[in-house]
Amino acid sequence: MMPQDIRTSPVCNLAVGEEIRGKWSHYRYRIRRRLGYGATGAVYLADSDHGVVALKIGHDQMSITSEVNVLKRFSKVQGKVLGPSLIDVDDWLTRNGTYPFYVMEYLKGETLFDFMKTRSPEWAGILLVQLLTDLHTLHQAGWAFGDLKPDNLLVTGPPFRIRWIDVGGTTIMDRSIKEYTEFYDRGYWGKGTRKAEPSYDLFSAGMVMVNLAYPSRFTKASDPDKQMQAKIAGSPMLKPYASILEKAWNGKYRNAEEMRNELVLLLNAKEKGKTPLKKSRTAIQKPATRQAQKKKQSSFLTETLLVFTFVFIVYLFYMLGQTM
Known part of the structure; x- marks a missing residue:
C-alpha cells in the first residue's frame, strides 16, 4: 500500500524540464514526464548524457538502496537480465532536503493493456x-517480486518480450511483502x-x-x-x-x-486442436500439388529424352554420310 499523501510529495511532482544534478557524480538529468509512482517514490522519463533514461527518486535512502541492490542482483541472476540495467546512483541536493535517486535503462514498449488491444x-x-x-x-x-501488477510490466519488441520496469516491491523470501496493490x-x-x-x-x-x-x-x-x-x-x-x-x-x-x-x-x-483442420486442408491440397509436380517432371524428362534421341539419330546419320 502507498502512503495517503504520496501524490502531494515533492518527488512525485517534479516539473517538466526540471533539472536534477547528482551530488556526487554531477551528472545532469532533465525531466520529460512522470512514468509512475509507488510507495518508495516516483519514476520519470529523463534526458541525460547517457541518452533517454528512467530515473527513480524517493524520500528514503534505505528503500532506494535496497532497490539498487535488487537491480544489481538481477544483472547477475544466471546471466539473465530480469529488470532494467542500472546506470547511475546518486543524491539530489535541494533547499528542502536531499533526495536519493537512481537511473536505469529506459525500456521502450507498450503497456500490457495497449499490447493486448491489437x-x-x-x-x-x-x-x-x-x-x-x-x-x-x-x-x-531468493526473492519474491511482491507488487506484481500491469503497471510494473511492459512488453518490448518485436520480438515481443515481457519486462519488469519497477522492482520497488521486491522482497527477500520469507519476509513480509513490503509493497502491494489490493487487487493483486x-x-x-x-x-x-x-x-x-x-x-x-x-x-x-x-x-x-x-x-x-x-x-x-x-x-x-x-x-x-x-x-x-x-x-x-x-x-x-x-x-x-x-x-x-x-x-x-x-x-x-x-x-x-x-x-x-x-x-x-x-x-x-x-x-x-487447430492442427487437424489445417492438416485436412493440406491433405487435400498437397497431394494434388505433388502429383502435378511429378507429372511436370515426368513430362520434362520425356521431352528431354526425345530431343536427345532425335539429335543422336541425326548425328548418327550425318557420320554415316561422311564415311560413305
Whole structure:
C-alpha cells in the first residue's frame, strides 16, 4: 500500500524540464514526464548524457538502496537480465532536503493493456509463460517480486518480450511483502498471508491475467471464491485457463515452473486442436500439388529424352554420310 499523501510529495511532482544534478557524480538529468509512482517514490522519463533514461527518486535512502541492490542482483541472476540495467546512483541536493535517486535503462514498449488491444487472446497466455519463466529465476535467487501488477510490466519488441520496469516491491523470501496493490494481493482476497514466497507471486500473476480480461478491475464480494469462478467462466479470454487460474488462486502450485509447465501444455493442446483442420486442408491440397509436380517432371524428362534421341539419330546419320 502507498502512503495517503504520496501524490502531494515533492518527488512525485517534479516539473517538466526540471533539472536534477547528482551530488556526487554531477551528472545532469532533465525531466520529460512522470512514468509512475509507488510507495518508495516516483519514476520519470529523463534526458541525460547517457541518452533517454528512467530515473527513480524517493524520500528514503534505505528503500532506494535496497532497490539498487535488487537491480544489481538481477544483472547477475544466471546471466539473465530480469529488470532494467542500472546506470547511475546518486543524491539530489535541494533547499528542502536531499533526495536519493537512481537511473536505469529506459525500456521502450507498450503497456500490457495497449499490447493486448491489437492481439488475439492467446497472447495473454504467451506473456504469462514468459512472466512465469522470469519469476522462477527470481524465486531461485531468493526473492519474491511482491507488487506484481500491469503497471510494473511492459512488453518490448518485436520480438515481443515481457519486462519488469519497477522492482520497488521486491522482497527477500520469507519476509513480509513490503509493497502491494489490493487487487493483486491474496491477503486482500482472504486467500493467504503477505509472506514473500512463490505462491504469493503466482496468485498475483493469475490476477494480472484476470485484469487483462477486466481492465477496470472489480472489488471483493462477500464470497470471493464464487465471485472469481463466475468472472473466469464469464470471460472468453480466461475460460480456457480456468484450471490454472483457480490453482493459482488457491495457492496449489509449489513453484512458478510447475505453473508454467501446465500453461505450456495447455497452449500446446490448444494449438494442436487447430492442427487437424489445417492438416485436412493440406491433405487435400498437397497431394494434388505433388502429383502435378511429378507429372511436370515426368513430362520434362520425356521431352528431354526425345530431343536427345532425335539429335543422336541425326548425328548418327550425318557420320554415316561422311564415311560413305
